[in-house]
Amino acid sequence: MGINTYQEPVAYLRSDSPVCRAQGFDAHSRIRVGLGDRAVIATLNIVDPPLLAPDRVGLSEAAWRALGGADGDPAQLSHPEPLESFSQVRGKVYGHSYSRSGLQMVIADITAGRYSELEMAAFVTACAGSALSLDETIALTEAMVDAGQRLHWPSAVVxxxxxxxxxxxxxxxxxxxxxxxxxxxxxxxxxxxxxxxxxxxxxxxxxxxxxxxxxxxxxxxxxxxxxxxxxxxxMGLSPADDLLIRVERPLDFDSEGQLAASxxxxxxxxxxxxxxxxxxxxxxxxxxxxxxxxxxxxxxxxxxxxxxxxxxxxxxxxxxxxxxxxxxxxxxxxxxxxxxxxxxxxxxxxxxxxxxxxxxxxxxxxxxxxxxxxxxxxxxxxxxxxxxxxxxxxxxGGLREPPRAAHTQEFTAGRDGRVQSIDNRRLARIAKLAGAPASPAAGIELQVHCGDRVERGQPLYRLHAQSPGELAYAAAYAGAHPETIQITED
Amino acid sequence: MGINTYQEPVAYLRSDSPVCRAQGFDAHSRIRVGLGDRAVIATLNIVDPPLLAPDRVGLSEAAWRALGGADGDPAQLSHPEPLESFSQVRGKVYGHSYSRSGLQMVIADITAGRYSELEMAAFVTACAGSALSLDETIALTEAMVDAGQRLHWPSAVVxxxxxxxxxxxxxxxxxxxxxxxxxxxxxxxxxxxxxxxxxxxxxxxxxxxxxxxxxxxxxxxxxxxxxxxxxxxxMGLSPADDLLIRVERPLDFDSEGQLAASxxxxxxxxxxxxxxxxxxxxxxxxxxxxxxxxxxxxxxxxxxxxxxxxxxxxxxxxxxxxxxxxxxxxxxxxxxxxxxxxxxxxxxxxxxxxxxxxxxxxxxxxxxxxxxxxxxxxxxxxxxxxxxxxxxxxxxGGLREPPRAAHTQEFTAGRDGRVQSIDNRRLARIAKLAGAPASPAAGIELQVHCGDRVERGQPLYRLHAQSPGELAYAAAYAGAHPETIQITED
Incomplete structure (x- = not known):
């Protein structure tokens, strides 16, 4: 379809398509799309006629990548198998502990792409904080290793x-x-x-x-x-971890067990x-x-x-x-x-x-x-x-030289004094607004550290951006947040 | 856009659109779309050039309905306010109890559409089973009532x-x-x-x-x-409930507190x-x-x-x-x-x-x-x-006559005996495969009840469908599951 839904596989069908009518698919159904010997479980979105022919299925970028294939290849659409392993997550939510085999089932299904984002969010929530015991964390770690490739090296010490x-x-x-x-x-x-x-x-x-x-x-x-x-x-090393990250990050739960397992x-x-x-x-x-x-x-x-x-x-x-x-x-x-x-x-x-x-x-x-x-x-x-x-x-594949940004702007101290604190999260946000990491030359060149003595007007950091628009956008935010680098009286 | 994403508001932008470039929006960002005095927080999907002009934002049906407006109206796009109330959900996940005011904040934000589906899934998961105390359930119920309209009637007894x-x-x-x-x-x-x-x-x-x-x-x-x-x-009565249902149902968690509050x-x-x-x-x-x-x-x-x-x-x-x-x-x-x-x-x-x-x-x-x-x-x-x-x-608005389905098929007893049990969930599934409720005349006409004496070949139920394809699809499933109605020796 040419639609990037981040990492969620989505399939697009017309509601009047024969397959929707015959199989009772509806918006937000889960649907199995098979292509050759590959298959992906996708969320279904229903589209109006202008966007798609009635005998066609559209795919989001994540679904397209997962399936390979070429435009016009014949796809098989079907109802996915019921997700038996989710009863393990339900059990955990109801206060039981995960068993080793239960976590193996859950992680195998997550790795195979059988969990929707909602189901992954529920799994992540049920693991958050200190919800996982040490034994559960060990079992989760093992299940995550078992679900992917495992490398071996000739050297005894790695x-x-x-x-x-x-x-x-x-x-x-x-x-x-x-x-x-x-x-x-x-x-x-x-x-x-x-x-x-x-x-x-x-x-x-x-x-x-x-x-x-x-x-x-x-x-x-x-x-x-x-x-x-x-x-x-x-590399396919602990692949469930890569899938879980896409829901863990937006929720931003601290989770001892999940972090250790990851x-x-x-x-x-x-x-x-x-x-x-x-x-x-x-x-x-x-x-x-x-x-x-x-x-x-x-x-x-x-x-x-x-x-x-x-x-x-x-x-x-x-x-x-x-x-x-x-x-x-x-x-x-x-x-x-x-x-x-x-x-x-x-x-x-x-x-x-x-x-x-x-x-x-x-x-x-x-x-x-x-x-x-x-x-x-x-x-x-x-x-x-x-x-x-x-x-x-x-x-x-060869050493190369990093690029340099075309546009920069300096931010200076508003007063004499000593650098008291630097807000990591705020600086990261400014660097991202300037375009990093998608614009690789963008970011921040920090010119002071905590404890440094500065004079009013002395440079604190220089913003780098690849376009004037990105520079202006990040600079506006940076200008509105002078507390990012706190300077106190010496 | 003419895309039905079920109830999730989605906004579509080109990655090379000025607003994406300037504001650092990325696939799966949350984005605030304002139109006149209405606004909706949507999930952002990035689309390829053929689908959208660079100065346009596309909306899913849910987002379009929420905003009203007409094709071509100017929209304001911005980063949504940080979701302060989600720290309450985090607290609950980490083992603290919800406070009355905490739940008021959460439900107000859910009602305003500020929670993503992931965040709602986390909230629902954190409420599941017996996770909510009676006091928390009372507070949740109050918050849900307060978030919407409340009717009053002249009669003392309602x-x-x-x-x-x-x-x-x-x-x-x-x-x-x-x-x-x-x-x-x-x-x-x-x-x-x-x-x-x-x-x-x-x-x-x-x-x-x-x-x-x-x-x-x-x-x-x-x-x-x-x-x-x-x-x-x-009606706007307890509107948070309607929003939560869209994530509760696919997850299918039993939740005493949430069910009572609902x-x-x-x-x-x-x-x-x-x-x-x-x-x-x-x-x-x-x-x-x-x-x-x-x-x-x-x-x-x-x-x-x-x-x-x-x-x-x-x-x-x-x-x-x-x-x-x-x-x-x-x-x-x-x-x-x-x-x-x-x-x-x-x-x-x-x-x-x-x-x-x-x-x-x-x-x-x-x-x-x-x-x-x-x-x-x-x-x-x-x-x-x-x-x-x-x-x-x-x-x-007027009494009317229900429609009748054009296509039916009868399912009969495979043996003499007595009806031992009927599987509610399986029958519901067959009726849905036949097209109910979207095809309103579709469904099942049950001809026996538990305890009935039946003879081999006697009708058990009749499938109704509005199209031959739907009938065949449901019939195939029904035929594969004769245990839906169990008949045992008398």
């Missing part, structure tokens, strides 16, 4: 690194991967694209090298270089057995308090232990963005500065990456206790990390 | 009747209203159309008289005749102070056990008592359909047979209606204890009920 998120510019992953691989570790890193943030690690990495690798190609890169930084979405299932599916988790804690980060950090860390350790993944959680400062850039290209420039040891490279990004890389070297057995950080620092200083990063980029 | 549902053909309401109004009671009955069943009371009544009355017209009918049977959907809020909004509830209990009815009936009845009494509605619950046999017809027109013929005292009128329907009408006469103070049933029987026998029904139909 390490991974994950950031719980919520901190703009916290793009340590490519640096950590480069150092770990340079030290000889196996680190098959899959990352996500932005969903609600101005950039995901995969968006930033895509500024420097191709990231949309198929599984066999990704395997080649890791076998040759020890590491990679690729987009995980096309993180651990991806890493297990990627074949890792040692995982370092960067958990930024701060008032405008994802994890907002020490108590929340404790609870989540306990859950992550418990699930990892049960399923053979050695998990280490490192809490880091989540009070302000990391580095200077916020947005795919601007973050990529920061990465290059650190990896190439440029003068003026952002020290906060470098030191965080070194801290994490050092711990990973220790966890992976490449460094003794306390020796990881100096070893990581040396691998960065002597150019090994940069050469490894270049080699990984070449293996992924 | 009665109402409600059936918990799930029993095909259980169409006692028009008979009960006719008898109650003939006895001088005030009974402003609003009914619903079918959502998942082959007919709702409003669908059946629409076969005999117009039911789509606006509020002032409905008031006239009741002031003149004492009663009415109209569709409640256009029933009681509609009756309070209609201005009733005495309510008789018909609660059929049976293995394939909505209420399946005595325990479930107890729990629901207790909840209904508790909420009614707190809010000034005298509630009486009558449990009835829910083991099989009532009367002969299942489907709008076929049920209407049953009604006429009972009201006109035709020879061969279905006695089970008549006796159920008389039982309920008799209780209503006692509750409403028109009959002493034990005198209601004989009085109701006399009002039916002497033609008072039929004359009152005719008058109500005339006042609603």
């Amino acid at each position: 390490v991974d690194k994950h950031c719980v998120g919520g901190l703009p510019g916290n793009r340590t992953t490519p640096i950590v991967v480069a150092i770990a691989a340079a030290a000889g570790l196996t680190i098959p890193k899959t990352s996500s694209r932005a969903i609600t943030s101005p950039s995901g690690t995969a968006d930033t990495m895509a500024m420097l090298a191709p990231v949309d690798l198929e599984l066999p190609r990704m395997r080649q890169v890791v076998e040759r270089e020890g590491g990679c930084v690729v987009w995980g979405g096309a 993180i651990i299932s991806k890493k297990l599916a990627a074949g890792s057995n040692h995982l370092l988790i960067d958990m930024p804690v701060g008032p405008t980060a994802k994890v907002r308090s020490a108590h929340a950090a404790d609870t989540l860390a306990r859950r992550l350790h418990g699930v990892g232990e049960a399923l053979g993944l050695n998990v280490r959680v490192t809490r880091t400062d989540g009070s302000q963005p990391v580095g200077r850039g916020i947005g795919p290209a601007l973050e990529a420039w920061d990465l290059l500065a650190v990896l190439q040891n440029q003068a003026g490279a952002p020290t906060d990004l470098r030191e965080r990456a070194l801290l994490l890389a050092g711990q990973l070297l220790e966890i992976g057995g490449k460094a003794g206790h306390g020796e990881g950080l100096p070893q990581a620092r040396e691998l960065l200083r002597n150019g090994s990390a940069w050469r490894k990063f270049e080699a990984i980029c070449q293996a992924q | 009665v109402d009747k409600h059936c918990v549902g799930g029993l095909p053909g259980n169409r006692t309401t028009p008979i009960v209203v006719a008898i109650a109004a003939a006895a001088g009671l005030t009974i402003p009955k609003t009914s619903s159309r079918a959502i998942t069943s082959p007919s709702g009371t409003a669908d059946t009544m629409a076969m005999l008289a117009p039911v789509d009355l606006e509020l002032p017209r409905m008031r006239q009918v009741v002031e003149r005749e004492g009663g009415c049977v109209v569709w409640g959907g256009a 029933i009681i809020s509609k009756k309070l909004a209609a201005g009733s102070n005495h309510l008789l509830i018909d609660m059929p209990v049976g293995p394939t009815a909505k209420v399946r056990s005595a325990h479930a009936a107890d729990t629901l009845a207790r909840r209904l009494h508790g909420v009614g008592e707190a809010l000034g509605l005298n509630v009486r619950v009558t449990r009835t046999d829910g083991s099989q359909p009532v009367g002969r017809g299942i489907g709008p027109a076929l049920e209407a013929w049953d009604l006429l047979a009972v009201l006109q005292n035709q020879a061969g009128a279905p006695t089970d329907l008549r006796e159920r209606a008389l039982l309920l009408a008799g209780q209503l006469l006692e509750i409403g103070g028109k009959a002493g204890h034990g005198e209601g049933l004989p009085q109701a029987r006399e009002l039916l026998r002497n033609g008072s009920a039929w004359r009152k029904f005719e008058a109500i139909c005339q006042a609603q």
Whole structure:
């Protein structure tokens, strides 16, 4: 049809089409559309005659992608099988616990696209908060791993690194991967694209090298270089997680169980057995308090232990963005500065990456206790990390230069004083209004950090945009919210 | 756009439209569409150039109806206000109780169309099972009443009747209203159309008289005749309920609190102070056990008592359909047979209606204890009920004759024996596959009841359909499910 319904498969039919009349389909029915040996369960929308011939079915982009095929191919339309596994969700809602086999059924049906968005929203709601016990979380994690591909590597030790998120510019992953691989570790890193943030690690990495690798190609890169930084979405690793995210994000429920299952299932599916988790804690980060950090860390350790993944959680400062850039290209420039040891490279990004890389070297057995950080620092200083990063980029399809935005505008301090606080969420919003991540050069170049002394008129940050309209739109919002960067009397 | 998305408001924009580019709208964003003094919050779908000019916004039928206006009217598009009340739902999901003011905020936002389907699904899930306490249920009911119109009547006693549902053909309401109004009671009955069943009371009544009355017209009918049977959907009585139903039904959660709030809020909004509830209990009815009936009845009494509605619950046999017809027109013929005292009128329907009408006469103070049933029987026998029904139909816009289906097919007993059980849900499904309620003459004419002695080849039921295709489709399903009517050795 040429209609993008986000990720929801929708089928369009005329109410006077023979199939609607004969099969009793109605607006908002669920309908099974088969094409060759593929099939998708879609929500049905009824359209007026001008939009479609009576013997045709239209598909939304998500349904079209799922089915493949070409315009005019014959499709089979039928009522979908009843969704038996939803009784498991009902049971949970009525106060029972999920069984292991119940969660396997639910996740298998979600993975097969048999759940509507409403049903997924109900599942997510029933898992939210602390509704899932540790045992249920373990069972959910297993079910999510079992529903997709699972990689195996020749090396006995396979390490991974994950950031719980919520901190703009916290793009340590490519640096950590480069150092770990340079030290000889196996680190098959899959990352996500932005969903609600101005950039995901995969968006930033895509500024420097191709990231949309198929599984066999990704395997080649890791076998040759020890590491990679690729987009995980096309790999079929814990695929239910990708489907659930499309309803989790708009609802924005905190869910210890679901978050732990999401993180651990991806890493297990990627074949890792040692995982370092960067958990930024701060008032405008994802994890907002020490108590929340404790609870989540306990859950992550418990699930990892049960399923053979050695998990280490490192809490880091989540009070302000990391580095200077916020947005795919601007973050990529920061990465290059650190990896190439440029003068003026952002020290906060470098030191965080070194801290994490050092711990990973220790966890992976490449460094003794306390020796990881100096070893990581040396691998960065002597150019090994940069050469490894270049080699990984070449293996992924070639190193490239990030774009630069044509339009920028500077925002300055309204008074003399000291930078008191920086609102991560607000800055992320401004970067998105400027066009990030769809406009990859768009975003924010942050010029101060908390505690910095500033004078009235001194630059705080520079907005980058690819069009004057986007620049004006983001600038209007930024201008209306000077509290994004709070400056108090010294 | 000419796209019917069921009840979900959807707006369609091109990704290269100036407003998408400038405002950062993306597929699945929520967008506020203003037109004159009306506005609707819609889900955004992105369409390809051939479907829409770049300066145009397309609307789904639900969004178009909500906004009014004409093709080409200028619309204002903007980001919706953040949905503050959803933090209340989050709180409930995390284990807190709803406060009275919290539920008022949530229901006000749902009524204003500010909740997406996902957010409504989360709200419904968080209310399901026994998640709502009695106090929360009372607060929810109040909030639902407050969000809409509330009628007031000159009479001190205003009665109402409600059936918990799930029993095909259980169409006692028009008979009960006719008898109650003939006895001088005030009974402003609003009914619903079918959502998942082959007919709702409003669908059946629409076969005999117009039911789509606006509020002032409905008031006239009741002031003149004492009663009415109209569709409640256009009245603005507890409008949040109508919106929630569109997500409750597909999820099919049992929810004591929500069901009680739904029933009681509609009756309070209609201005009733005495309510008789018909609660059929049976293995394939909505209420399946005595325990479930107890729990629901207790909840209904508790909420009614707190809010000034005298509630009486009558449990009835829910083991099989009532009367002969299942489907709008076929049920209407049953009604006429009972009201006109035709020879061969279905006695089970008549006796159920008389039982309920008799209780209503006692509750409403028109009959002493034990005198209601004989009085109701006399009002039916002497033609008072039929004359009152005719008058109500005339006042609603004119009595009319139900249609008859052109195509029928009989299903017969496969063996000698006795009818052991009838599956309400399966029969309802067959009637819907035959086209009910959209094809009003379609449905099932049941020719046996439980306990009947049958011989091999004797008719069990006759399928009615308006087209050969629908008949064949329903017949194929019916033929594949002979267990719908179980016959066992005598």
